[in-house]
Each structure stands twice: as C-alpha cells, then as structure tokens.
Amino acid sequence: MREVHVDAIASAISEMCQSAGVALTDDMLQALEKAYRDEQSPLGRHAIRILLDNARLATATGVPYCQDCGVAIVFARVGQDCHVVGGALSEAINEGVRCGFAAGYMRASMLQSPLDRRNTGDNTPAVIHYDVVPGDRLELAITLKGGGSENMSRQAMLKPADGVEGVKRFVVETVANAGPNACPPLVPGIGLGGTFDKSTYLAKKAIMRPIGEFNPDPAIAELEKELLVLCNETGVGPQGLGGIVTCLWTPIEVYPCHVTALPVAVNIQCHANRRREVIL
C-alpha cells in the first residue's frame, strides 16, 4: 500500500490556495480573451478588458484577483490502495487552507456558525467532497468559491413532465436572475438527475471541469451548447452591463434518478473561477 504523508497534503493545498488566489487557470483566461473578442456591447467589452487587466495585475503583484477569496472547496479522490499517514486527511486539508490563506494575504470569510456569525479567522473549515476510487494515488482538486455567485445558485425538483424544456427554462431563469449580482461572465455548473442533494453536488462538480471540455455524452454535450446560446440571449452581458457574453461555459454533470423525479441544480460560478489540482 502506497503511503502519502499529511505534510505533503497540507503543503500541496497551501500552494494551490495561494496560486489560485492570484492567477486564473489558462482555460479561464482564454475564455475571457475570447469573450473580449466576441462581445459586441462596448460597455460589456470594457468590463471584460478590466477583468483581463485585473487578472494580469493580480498575478504580477500577488494581490488576490478578488477580495472574496472564497470557500475552499476540495474534491478528494482517494485511491483505495493509498494510505494517508501522519494524521487525519481532513485536518491536513484544513491545515493547508489555513497556511495558504495566511501566506497569500487572502481574506478569511468562513464563519463558525451561520447564526452567531463569528469569523473563524483562517478561512477554515474547507468544504470537502470525498470519493474513493481504484488505484494508489490521492487526487486533490480545489476551487476557491466566491460567495456572491454561490448565493445566486438554485435547485429545483422539476416534474418529469417538465422535460428538457423545463430544465432549459430553469437554467436560463437562474442565470438571468443572477445578473450582475453574481459577477458575470459566469460559468453556471449544472447538475441533472440524482437526488436533491446529489444534483447540487453534480452542479459543483461541473464547475470543476475546464472551460471548453464537453460532457462525454453527445446528447448532453448538445444540451450544453444549446444552453450556452440561450443563456447568452438573456442580454445580461458582462457585469450585467448588457451584451452577448453572459456565460462562458455551461457544463452539465448527469446521474441516474428516481422514476418520479427530475432534479436540476445550477451552481453559479463567477469569472473568478479559481481552480487547481494535484496528484500525490
């Protein structure tokens, strides 16, 4: 059985937090550059120009891209032949977040309790999703998820009779309602099927997918293309200032569901799409 020490895990998480906080991924930068070329509204173009300048400045100066450095969302794929040694895996992940946020001069946004609202001071705990997979590796994917866009996310238990048209309507309405509140251009992650909870998990998983990568199921990929067009017909545009680029990508993740159900969840991701991944 292969061993991975918790120190290696904490240090990988810390580095990913710091790097994601100041630099978008290449796929995201390319998507913004394409948006700048495609956008027809002058004000929308101006907004994207500012976002590109902001991205360059953040990377050059080490000042976070956005002041909301987000909740650290971690997807951990633990190989069933991988043995974590030296401590607890969840604690190692939280230690990484704690160190990374402090070292990167990043804002702590997590509260001890939703009701008494006292800040934990170090942006822990992370929200961690575990998956046990074959193999002896530990794959860690992280995203720093901003609150403004998270707040505009929605879930619906549609009726089977609502069908694909109902799904499309719900996604487009969610994007239109989110508008400037969620900092467009957006990447709405869409979870389709499963149960109430599974659909929202799928939606979060969808935003982890690189921009430009379609769902492997050709029918779902077609729906992704169609939804992108529909979302961009809302007129919201960059920053809600009007235009044809409201969304950069509309990734869908799918799971089987109950005969009575058609769950759909939309997890809105803003342009501060800050992902990293590592295999240990």
Next chain:
Amino acid sequence: MSQTEHARSIRIPFESSQVIRDLRAGDALLLSGVMYTARDAAHQRMLQGLERGEELPIPVEREVIYYVGPTPPRPGQAIGSAGPTTAYRMDPYTPQFIEMGLGGAIGKGYRAAEVREAIRGRAFAYMAAIGGAGALLGRCIKEASVIAYEDLGTEAIRRLVIEDFPVIVINDTLGSDFYEVAQEPWRRTGGGG
C-alpha cells in the same frame, strides 16, 4: 454607450446635493476623496447603535459608503484586493441611511424595488464598481484606516482615501435603473427554452 471613455471626475463627499441630483444612470465617474466601508454587519451595528441613542461612527451627509471587505494588505500596501460586494444584502438598511442624508453607495448588482423607490427624488446615487476586479480597484485606494468595529475584521468600518476610483451610476434620483437600460437592447429571450 461609450460612457467609460467620458468618465467625469467627481469629489467625494459630494460637494453639494445638486451634484448628486445631477448624476444620471449610466454616467461613468472617477471618484476621488474620502469614503467609508461598511457591509451587512456594520450597517446592522450602526443602526442598532442609533436605536440606543449612540452617534454614528461615520459622517453621512453627502458621504459615500463602499460595500467592501478587503483582503489584508501586504507590508507597504494601503490595502489588498478591494472590489465591491453584492449590494442587495444592504437593502434592508439603505433606505434609513438615505433618510439621514447619505449621498451614495458603491456595490454591485440589483437593488430591491424599495431601495430604488427610496432613492427616487432624493440626493442619493447607487453606483457599481466592476465586481471581482479587486486587485485593480485596490490600486485606487491610497490610504485605509479602521475607524470602528475593529472586531469585525474585514467587515470593520474603514476610512478610505481614493483617487480616480471608477464607478458607473446605476440608480439615480429620477428612478432610472441602468442595468435595465443597458441589458434591454441585447435581450433576445424572455427566459429559456
């Protein structure tokens, strides 16, 4: 719509009520002067203090509140990343501040109908800065000092000295909403499939 190339320089606190009343939805402004930060927690605490008969920790007459929770500065910097937060969370508090003579607020996103109504006819402007452009906007902030509610951390009230801070007027005294005006020409669908 090329407002941004014609941004007007404006001093804050606003020099007169008339300056505020002359602002129109869609105007691009470069603000310079002094403004104060406050988010949900600080708004709530200020109003609770007023109820107890305490004075507000900030002046409000013709002043501007910026809805922001900045990242900590690195050594030698005035402030870290400092873009706007979503404004609707302040909707429950804003009408009361407008009553007290506040001149403007900077955030991002839609305001509730009640806030837009509260603005109508008053010397108040709701302005948006580019959401998520925190590194860039932080550069326009030359000085930052915590003046109240230090225990709130990033949500404490800060006094900011700013230079050429770019905003767009969204809601003006006439009741116009620039998001509606700006999006309308590009809308091709009523909402889905």
